[in-house]
Amino acid sequence: MHSSPFEFSSDNKRYHTLSYHFRSIFGHKLYKAAIDCGFTCPNADGTKGTGGCIFCDGGSGYFTRHGLSVTTQLDSERKRLNKKYGSVPIIAYFQANTNTYAPITELREKYLEAASCPDVAAISIGTRSDCLPDEVLELISDLNSRIPVTVELGMQTVHNETLRRINRCCDHEEFLEGYHRLKEKNIRVCLHIINGLPGETADMMLETAKEIATLHPDGVKLQMLHVIQGTRLADEYSSGSITLLSQEEYTDIIVRQLEILPPDTVIERITGDGDRRKLISPMWSADKKSVIAGIDKRLSELDTWQGRLYDNRRNSI
Ligand code: SF4
Known part of the structure; x- marks a missing residue:
């Protein structure tokens, strides 16, 4: 069990x-610069599936456009x-x-171009x-x-029935590999x-967290299901089935x-980060400050913290 609520926070979280x-590894904060290389996805181009995950709008860079070089975007x-x-x-x-879904020569060229740009201290993929x-x-x-790299890997949930439901076309066993x-x-x-994926109960979401506790990744991004314009989920939502x-x-x-x-897994995101201009629901998620403040308040009221129930002898609770 872990007994210090503030061990991994310098700002009272x-x-x-x-x-x-960032401060403990680099000595200062880093800021993310989004790049859109115009790559596709095996779940959209017919290799594994078509139409993509039901919530996906391509995750295109908020501030950038593909067709421009990596250097220009940066x-x-x-x-x-x-x-x-x-x-x-x-x-x-x-x-x-x-x-990572492009010819290897193209990937190498893009990654190295980013690594050689001034002020780039790390790369996320x-x-x-x-x-x-x-x-x-x-x-x-x-x-x-050459440069610190993080791979951001979609897991979404531990439950294969949900992965099928959202048209992920990748089961949990493939994820683990x-x-x-x-x-x-x-x-x-x-x-x-x-x-909040379709059909999931709170207990199922906790099972996903338990699997993450067992895997013990370096970081995790947590968020809620968003309904974004132009997705298959938006159609389901408008029919009242979500x-x-x-x-x-x-x-x-x-x-x-x-x-x-x-306790040492970095919480890299604790609420949604979608494009507000395309958000259909839930609208409360657009006020990120309020969502984060609500989580902080609840943690404090319950006098609890990340890792309080984590038992590293069992790698889970
Ligand atoms: S969310 Fe799904 S469809 Fe969209 S890019 Fe990721 S894997 Fe592909």
């Missing part, structure tokens, strides 16, 4: 914050960040779609577990020896999960998941 992680992102925060070190974030062939793993491993292959190469991994979490339900689930997770 009861969970292991990303800013604490220049534009640097200007945006400098205007807001002054001159800051950045993480080149290959964000849109599946960023968003992808799926079933898009990590040996040559891509070797490439990422080589990149990781990709995750372990990355860890064997000593690559930093941040898992993405979604709370029920979304209330803010209170989401807060309660997050608090219970945090208690289970290992």
Whole structure:
């Protein structure tokens, strides 16, 4: 059991914050610059499926456009960040779609271009577990020896029936294989999960958190299901067949998941980060400050914290 609520936070949070992680590793905060290389996804191009995951709008970079070079996109992102925060070190974030799903020569060229840009202190690569062939793993491993790399891996849920329901076209066993292959190469991994997927109860979401506790990843991104314009989920939602979490339900689930997770797993996101201009529901998620404040308040009221119920002798509760 873990007994210190503030061990991994310098800003009074009861969970292991990303800013604490950055400061302890790099000595300062880093800021993400989104890159959209115009890649596709095996779940959209017919290789494994068509139409993609039902909630997906391609995850395209909020501030960038594909068709532009990596350097041009990073220049534009640097200007945006400098205007807001002054001159800051950045993480080149290959964000849109599946960023290991392209010919190896193209991937190498894009990754190295990002690594050589001024102010780029680290690289993040968003992808799926079933898009990590040996040559891509070797490439990422080589990149990781030059610059810190994180692979952001979609897990979403531990439940295969939900993965089928959301048209993921990748089951949990395939996810596990990709995750372990990355860890064997000593690559930093941040898992993405979604709370409130269709058909899931709170207990099922806790089971997903327990699986993460067993895997003990470097980081995790937690968020709620969003309904975004133009997705298959939006059609289902308008037909009335989808029920979304209330803010209170989401807060309660997050608090219970945090208690289970290992204290040293960095919480890289604790609420949704979708494009507000395309958000259909839940509208409460658009007020991120209020969602985060509600989670902090609940943790404090219950006098609980990330890892309180984590038992590293069993790797789970
Ligand atoms: S795997 Fe990612 S990019 Fe592909 S359809 Fe699903 S959410 Fe979208």
